[in-house]
Amino acid sequence: MKIAAENLSWGANGRTIIRGITVEIGSGQTVGLIGPNGSGKSSLLRCLAGLRAPTAGAVCYNGEDITGWHTRRIAQHLAFVEQASESDSDLRVVDVVSLGRTPFRDRWRGLSPADHTIIDAALDHLDLASLRDRHWNTLSGGERQRAHIARAFAQRPWAILLDEPTNHLDIRHQFELMELLASTDQTVLVALHDLALAARYCDRLVLLSKGELVADGPPAEVLTRDRLREVYEIDATIGRDDLGNLAITYHGTPNLQEAR
Ligand SMILES: Nc1ncnc2c1ncn2[C@@H]1O[C@H](COP(=O)(O)OP(=O)(O)OP(=O)(O)O)[C@@H](O)[C@H]1O
Incomplete structure (x- = not known):
């Protein structure tokens, strides 16, 4: 199933939190959603999952605007794993x-x-x-x-959205989960903080900063030294490991480096 945000904005308490986001996740793709804390990843995922009504623009599944869809109908198409969701203890x-x-x-x-x-x-x-x-x-x-x-x-959904699903997982389970997400036929959009893991398993990365989409493309094109400095305010060297995977070496924040 193809999921699209079309010029999507959402806000709360008089504040615009995500602004003018246009992005399409093609059927069967595994796409990583990255960005610093507070950049709007969870807000975008909630809009795409039909839990937030956009203040402008639209969310479409296979080209159909989901405005007015009942939650049961949405759940027959898409599953959403929220960050730190709780369940009944019994x-x-x-x-x-x-x-x-x-x-x-x-x-x-x-x-x-x-x-x-x-x-x-x-x-x-x-x-x-x-x-x-x-x-x-x-x-x-x-x-x-x-x-x-x-x-x-x-839920056997056509598409699955996950908000930082590797939190709490040990390294083996992180890799197993990412392998599962990369190998499934379902459309996957997964918010991640671990950029190397995102680069290794995602076909594409979508980078948010301050509520706006600032890059969308293959991992090696999105994760550049300049962009990490600009968006994450971190100095890093991007290379390749022995297996050809993108390897990121972090050197610290530019401010810290200059202070030394
Ligand atoms: N219901 C709300 N009311 C007011 N502000 C909100 C609301 N929901 C989110 N925000 C604010 O919007 C911004 C984006 O939040 P969001 O949770 O989407 O970011 P995120 O990229 O998922 O962050 P993190 O990486 O920390 O999980 C934050 O500054 C947050 O405090």
Whole structure:
């Protein structure tokens, strides 16, 4: 499914938070959304997920403006893994993941055998099979994060949006998640702070700064030394590691360097 923001703006309390953003995530692409704290990544993701109504412009799925779409209809198309989302503490892991089937269920019917197969596959994908009957309040931060992502996969959406999903994950689970996102046929837009991870697994990077889109393209074109200095206020050298992956060596903030 193709997702597009067309000249999209959104604000709150009289303040414009994202301004005039036009971006298209093609069907099956894995796109990284990057930018400093407060640059508007979560706000853009929430607009694209239909949780915020744009103050100007539009959000389109496959060319259709989603204004007025019911949340159930949106959830049949797209899954959203929010940053540090919470769940009821009484639920078991398998119950949280089963919530992913809600948009497709008849209100009065239980889960079908096909639903159970999808839920088991999502648990396996996120390395949660051994934790399926554990209660929420007994899980670590990383295990909760993986359960939320498994819930999104159980939704079997056409597109999946994730807001800093690698937070709380150890390095192995970070790589496994990014490999999963890069290999899925679904359209993926993922907000990330780790620029090297974003560069390695994303087809394209979209860079926000102060609520505006400042770059959109292949990782090596977006992540330049000048741009990191300008947008992140950090001095860095961009090179390649032995395997040809983009390698970023950070030297500190320009102010700190000059003060030395
Ligand atoms: N409902 C709101 N009311 C007022 N200000 C808001 C609201 N939501 C977000 N903001 C502000 O808008 C700006 C962008 O926030 P947003 O969460 O989109 O940034 P972000 O790029 O996701 O940041 P981070 O990397 O820190 O998660 C921030 O300054 C934030 O305080």
